[in-house]
Amino acid sequence: MGSNSYAFLKKLKNHKKFETFETVVAKVMAFLMRFSFYTTRWTVIGEEIPESYHKKGVPFIVCLWHDRLMLAPCVWKWKKPLHVLASHHSDGRLIAKIVKNFSMPPVYGSTGKGFWAVKKIIQLIKAKEYVAIIPDGPRGPRHKLAPGAVTISKFTKVDILPFSFCVKRYFRFDSWDKFLWAWPFNRGVMVWGAPIVSAKLKNMSEKEAMEYVESEINAASRKALEVLSNV
DSSP states (O other): OOOHHHHHHHHHHTTTHHHHHHHHHHHHHHHHHHHHTTTTTTEEEEEEHHHHHHHHOOOOOOOOGGGGGGGGGHHOSSOEEEEEESSSHHHHHHHHHHHEEEEEEESSSSSTOOOOHHHHHHHHTTTTTTEEEOOOTTTTTEEEOHHHHHHHEEEEEEEEEEEEEESSHHHHHHSSTEEEEEOOOOEEEEEEEOOOOHHHHHTTHHHHHHHHHHHHHHHHHHHHHHHTTOO
């Protein structure tokens, strides 16, 4: 593709009509997500964990992998909103528009490069708000943690709650994250993992803490798959 083509695509993405198109796509996606979620029979594990934080009015950071984004917004059942970190990348902008349909305010930026995003998230947590970070987004590597979530957890002394889900029938996109698209009329398992306590992370090096958080998110996925194979 030549430079003229790239210039055209860049111009198109900045055009108001393209923004309208993205908004329409986001609404359609939100509908399909809800349709898949509410026509699926779910087994939910660990829901008492976020529930206990809510009852105490204690904030937390939700962490899940990018390929498990499809049905995650449907899981949030609490009145207080979940603020979702979304990058300025085209994928991030679409995610932001989608989560708005679930009354989830997006926070634009990156915990790896965007100081403003980190500052905003810290402000939200100090105000006892809930935040979701996709730590391998927006472009991977797949299932590899960027340092932002750990840094924020240590600084704010707020715990991280890993989340994942698995379903019987799905389609995997040929994308960097192997995005999982869950079909409707399905059978699935959602898992809230054990809290990753901030105080424990503080006693670890950055590398140890990142590996630990990675392993706990992966453990939630493995648990969901294990339970799903027996239901």
